[in-house]
Amino acid sequence: MSITTIIRPKKTFSLNDLRELWQYRELLYFFTWRDLKVRYKQTAIGAAWAILQPFITMVIFSVFFGKLAQVPSDGVPYPIFVYTGLLFWQFFSSALSDTANVLIGNQSIITKVYFPRLILPVSGVITKFVDFTISSLILVGLMAYYGYMPHLMGFLLVPILLLMTFAASVGGGLVLAAINVKYRDVRYALPFFIQILLFITPVIYPASIAGKWSWLLAFNPMTGVIQSARAILLGTTILNWNLLGLSSIVCLVVLVVGVIYFKRVERYFADIL
Amino acid sequence: MEPIIEIKNIGKKYNIRHYQGGYVALRDVLATILKSPFKFAKKKVKSVVGIGTKEEFWALKGVNFNIQPGEIVGIIGRNGAGKSTLLKILTGITPPTTGEIKMQGRVASLLEVGTGFHPELTGRENIFLNGAILGMTRREIARNFDSIVEFAEIEKFLDTPVKYYSSGMYVRLAFSVAAHMEPDILLVDEVLAVGDAEFQKKCLGKMEEVTKKQGRTILFVSHNLGAIKRLCKKTVLLEKGEVKMFDNTEKVINYYSNNSELSSVTTFKHEPDKEAQVTKISIRNKDGRYETKIPVTESFSIDIEYEISRPAKNAVLSVMFYADGDILLLSSESDKDAKLRDYLPGKYKTTVEVPASLFNVGIYYFDTRFHRPGIELIDHKQNINFEITDAENNPQSIIFNSNHMGKIATILDYKTEKTN
Numbered sequence: 001m002s003i004t005t006i007i008r009p010k011k012t013f014s015l016n017d018l019r020e021l022w023q024y025r026e027l028l029y030f031f032t033w034r035d036l037k038v039r040y041k042q043t044a045i046g047a048a049w050a051i052l053q054p055f056i057t058m059v060i061f062s063v064f065f066g067k068l069a070q071v072p073s074d075g076v077p078y079p080i081f082v083y084t085g086l087l088f089w090q091f092f093s094s095a096l097s098d099t100a101n102v103l104i105g106n107q108s109i110i111t112k113v114y115f116p117r118l119i120l121p122v123s124g125v126i127t128k129f130v131d132f133t134i135s136s137l138i139l140v141g142l143m144a145y146y147g148y149m150p151h152l153m154g155f156l157l158v159p160i161l162l163l164m165t166f167a168a169s170v171g172g173g174l175v176l177a178a179i180n181v182k183y184r185d186v187r188y189a190l191p192f193f194i195q196i197l198l199f200i201t202p203v204i205y206p207a208s209i210a211g212k213w214s215w216l217l218a219f220n221p222m223t224g225v226i227q228s229a230r231a232i233l234l235g236t237t238i239l240n241w242n243l244l245g246l247s248s249i250v251c252l253v254v255l256v257v258g259v260i261y262f263k264r265v266e267r268y269f270a271d272i273l
Numbered sequence: 274m275e276p277i278i279e280i281k282n283i284g285k286k287y288n289i290r291h292y293q294g295g296y297v298a299l300r301d302v303l304a305t306i307l308k309s310p311f312k313f314a315k316k317k318v319k320s321v322v323g324i325g326t327k328e329e330f331w332a333l334k335g336v337n338f339n340i341q342p343g344e345i346v347g348i349i350g351r352n353g354a355g356k357s358t359l360l361k362i363l364t365g366i367t368p369p370t371t372g373e374i375k376m377q378g379r380v381a382s383l384l385e386v387g388t389g390f391h392p393e394l395t396g397r398e399n400i401f402l403n404g405a406i407l408g409m410t411r412r413e414i415a416r417n418f419d420s421i422v423e424f425a426e427i428e429k430f431l432d433t434p435v436k437y438y439s440s441g442m443y444v445r446l447a448f449s450v451a452a453h454m455e456p457d458i459l460l461v462d463e464v465l466a467v468g469d470a471e472f473q474k475k476c477l478g479k480m481e482e483v484t485k486k487q488g489r490t491i492l493f494v495s496h497n498l499g500a501i502k503r504l505c506k507k508t509v510l511l512e513k514g515e516v517k518m519f520d521n522t523e524k525v526i527n528y529y530s531n532n533s534e535l536s537s538v539t540t541f542k543h544e545p546d547k548e549a550q551v552t553k554i555s556i557r558n559k560d561g562r563y564e565t566k567i568p569v570t571e572s573f574s575i576d577i578e579y580e581i582s583r584p585a586k587n588a589v590l591s592v593m594f595y596a597d598g599d600i601l602l603l604s605s606e607s608d609k610d611a612k613l614r615d616y617l618p619g620k621y622k623t624t625v626e627v628p629a630s631l632f633n634v635g636i637y638y639f640d641t642r643f644h645r646p647g648i649e650l651i652d653h654k655q656n657i658n659f660e661i662t663d664a665e666n667n668p669q670s671i672i673f674n675s676n677h678m679g680k681i682a683t684i685l686d687y688k689t690e691k692t693n
Contacts, residue, residue, distance in 0.1 A: 007365060007374040030405040038393045108546065112384045113406050114365035183299035270366040271287070 017263070020116050027115050031123035036130060050131040054090050055138055058083045065204050074206045074236035080142045084233060085203035085226045087139055088161065091132040092169045092222055093194050098124040099173020100190055103181050103269060110269055117266045118259070121170055121177065128169075129162070143233065154232030157239075160248075161225045167251040168221040171258030178265045181272050202226060206236070218243050221250040275377070276339035277458060277490050278363075283336040283372035285358050285514075286329055332358040333514045336372070340490060342457075347505035347522060348494045349529060351656065352539060354511040356494045360384065360462045363492065378457025381408045385462075387447030392436035396427055396446060399435050403450045417453040424479065425449035440649035452479045455487075462494045480504060496640075496655035498526055530636065537563035539657055549585050549616070549643050550652040553578040556659050559629075568664035569682050572629040577641055578622045579652070585616040587645050590623050594632070594639045596680045602632070606646065613646070632661045633682040 021028075040047055058079055065071045066078030073081035099121040103110060106120055143150070180186045198204075201222045207214045217223045224247020231239040333355045340346055348356050361367045363374060364382040389406040390399050400421055404414040414421075422428055425446040427438075435443065461480075477500055480491075495501055501508060501522060508525040510518040518525050538555045555576040558564040567573045577590060594603040605625065637659055643652040661682070668684060 003378060005365075005374075005376040005380055007362065007369065007376075009369050009371060026411055027405050030402055034391060034394065034398075034402055037398065038391060041393055109389045109406060111366065112388045113382070113408075115406070179299070183302065185298040185300055189299075267368040270361065 017116065021118060024115050024119055028119045028123055031119060032126045035123060035127040039127065047134060050134040051138060054083065054086045054135045058086055058138075061086075061204060071205050072209065074208065074230065074234075076148075076230075076234050076236055077146055080139075080146050080148070080234065081206075081230065081236070082204060083139055083142055084230050085201075087132065087136060088165055088225050088229055089198065089201060089203045089222065090135065091128055091162075092165050092225075093198070094131065095125045095128040095166070095169035096173045096176070097190055097194060098128060099170055100176035100180055101187055102173075103177045104184070104187065117269065118174075118262070121173055124173075125166055125170055129166075132162075139233075148234055150233045151235075154239075157228065157232055161229055164221060164225050164248050164251040167255035168225075171251070171254035171256070174258035174262040178262050181265075181269055197222075208237075218246050219250060221247045221254065223247060224250075274341055277342040277344075277377050278340040278492070279373075279375040280336055280338050280363075281373045283333055283359070283362060283369045283374060284331060285333040285355075285362060285367070286331050286370040288329055331370075331514055333362070333369075333511075336511075336514075336516050338509060338516060338519050340492065342377075342490055343488045344507060345491045345493065345505045347501035347508035347525075348492060348511060349496070349498070349501060349508055349525070350511035350517075352541065352654070353513075355514040356511055357384075357462055358514075359511065360460055360492070360494055363460050376458055379408070379455075380458045380460065381454045381456035382460040383407070383451045383454070383462065384460075386444060386451060390435055390443070390447065393434055395432045395434055396422075396438070397431045399446070400450055403447065404453075407451060407454055408456065409454060413455060421446075421449045421453050424452060440645070444649070448476055452476070457490065459489055459491045461491065463496065477503065498530075502526060536658075537565045539654075541654060548583045548651050549579060549581045549588070551577055551579040551641060551643065551654045552620075554641065554654065554657050556657075565658065566660045566662045569632070569634055569661050569667050570629050570664040573627050573659075575625040575627065575639070576622055577625065578620065579643060580620050581616045581618050584618060585643075585651065587613040588616060588643060588651065589613050589646060590641065590643050591646075592625055592639055592641045594637055596635065596637055600680070602637070602680055630682045630684055633678075633680050634661050634663050634667075635680065636660050 061082045062079045066073065066082065071078070102120045102124050103117070110117065176186060176190065197220075200217070201220050202209075202217060203226060207217050207223060207227050210217055224244045227237070228239055228244045228247075230236045336355075336359065348359065350356050358367075360382070361384070362369045363376070364380075364384065366384075387403065389403055391402065394402060400418065401411070401414050405411070409417075422431060425442070425448075427442055427446055430438065430442065435446075438446070481504060491504075493501065493505055505522050507520065508518075508522040509516055510525050510529055518528055537557075538553065540553045541551060543552070544550055553576075555563055555578075556565055556567075556573060557576065558567055558573050559571045564573070575592065577592070579590070589606065591604065591606045593601060593605070596602055638656050639659075640653065640655045641657070642650060642654075644650045
């Protein structure tokens with residue numbers, strides 16, 4: 001039987017933490033299950049909302065940016081161009097803001113029960129991933145409509161892109177969540193920053209629009225994800241491995257920094273919340 | 274035998290910071306940096322190097338004791354003695370500042386009943402969710418499912434969202450799930466102070482069954498000395514963050530009842546997210562001075578200050594007086610018009626006048642609760658002590674040589690006439 005629990009003032013990040021996450025995997029399941037159940041129970045159009053949101057955004061962007069403003073779209077029809085970007089962007093931004101608020105949102109549980117706090121952001125992102133899969137159906141539809149067939153190799157890269165998005169959103173979200181516990185007004189500024197982020201990510205426009213400065217955009221991890229997604233699925237450009245590489249390194253760094261910072265301050269959440 | 278819980282030199286320090294509005298706003302911090310960068314830098318250096326004023330508060334200091342497997346140990350102490358802090362550290366919710374704890378086996382804690390219940394989910398779904406949060410595996414929950422439903426008496430409402438439950442049902446379900454936990458070590462914090470008297474009896478019974486039958490080790494924090502006496506063989510007395518005594522329950526409770534430092538004003542920590550809560554209780558003598566020792570021939574008053582954050586309907590503030598040994602002397606459920614009130618949000622103060630010659634010489638304590646009688650307990654503050662002292666002109670003392678018998682001091686009217 002014997003699990004021995006030792007409680008000490010200083011806790012260093014160790015392999016024990018990974019074992020602990022595995023120990024609490026059922027709780028992770030339940031949190032995700034809870035979020036999904038509640039999400040799809042509350043709105044009658046719960047599942048439809050996952051589709052409607054990006055779809056309507058695409059329509060509006062296509063009309064104003066694509067048609068009227070004549071924003072270039074790398075040689076493919078604007079709607080599918082922007083939708084590919086929107087798909088990954090929605091996953092990223094919703095996962096980011098969800099993670100940032102997950103501690104405050106669950107403060108009643110955190111102050112009463114012990115479980116590795118990392119479970120909460122992870123369950124949030126899984127919920128958003130479910131949304132992603134549902135809204136990717138539209139992409140499938142659009143590709144069929146415009147007659148695009150993705151490369152088989154490309155398909156294999158999509159999971160990598162998803163992992164990168166996961167890393168960037170969870171990493172950033174963890175830092176924000178931890179800061180939010182101490183400085184409660186952070187979450188009010190968050191929507192503004194996400195808006196800004198949208199404009200410095202090549203969702204609405206192609207990265208090529210920045211010309212010789214497009215390497216700057218590459219520091220935004222989502223740039224690599226979105227450009228590569230477009231390259232793979234739509235053949236807009238040849239896959240830029242350098243860009244993808246740079247972006248994935250940034251994603252990894254964001255994730256690691258996020259987890260380390262979070263773990264350092266997580267023990268004090270219950271005191272502050 | 275190897276102890277199942279070893280607590281060595283545990284201390285917990287809090288830095289007291291005073292903020293406006295209850296939390297730190299990043300924009301305020303930024304504004305401070307911009308307005309006076311040097312002052313901010315100086316303060317930061319001071320705090321890093323360790324000089325400067327920092328209000329520190331040691332909630333626990335040098336706590337040492339061991340628990341053997343199968344023991345049921347109570348933890349008592351006044352409000353603010355550090356009981357809940359100790360339990361939070363044992364649970365792992367907050368880290369200790371000093372010391373080390375070793376525990377063998379599965380540890381589960383019950384700091385609150387109904388943790389994690391989601392109003393949109395049904396009773397059935399919440400049983401699984403709450404059970405998982407409490408640390409039960411899916412299989413354990415499924416195995417105990419029927420028993421949980423039966424204990425909570427909610428068979429008919431299993432598939433209705435919990436937001437439609439009455440508070441009584443909610444509490445019963447929440448406790449029922451918790452009562453079916455199967456850990457090696459169970460840490461319980463005052464959760465018996467929920468629900469009506471009927472339900473409390475049932476919960477106590479279930480806890481007894483759970484502990485005696487299955488040889489579980491239990492740490493039980495409570496103000497309810499009766500429950501402690503009933504369940505715990507040994508008890509720890511915490512006073513101002515230190516272990517004052519760890520011995521047989523009877524001994525500890527006697528010491529506690531006879532030696533509690535009396536304080537005439539008790540303030541309570543603000544808890545977030547409560548519909549209503551008592552913030553301050555003060556005892557004043559007939560001249561209006563804050564006092565805890567009142568002569569038996571004098572009246573005194575109790576001021577209860579409380580805050581209502583959401584409109585509370587059909588609620589009432591009650592006060593219950595106890596003599597030591599947990600004898601309920603007087604339960605004052607409402608005032609003369611015996612009406613339940615609807616409270617609008619705001620701050621309130623209720624003054625309870627206690628007449629002279631009601632309680633006899635001795636030490637007493639009272640609880641106050643803000644509740645919907647028989648339905649729901651909203652806030653509960655326990656164990657406020659006061660002492661009734663002898664007075665010179667007390668007729669009883671004069672005749673009986675200060676041999677104060679009985680708890681009630683009312684002087685009855687004797688009319689004597691010679692009948693032959």
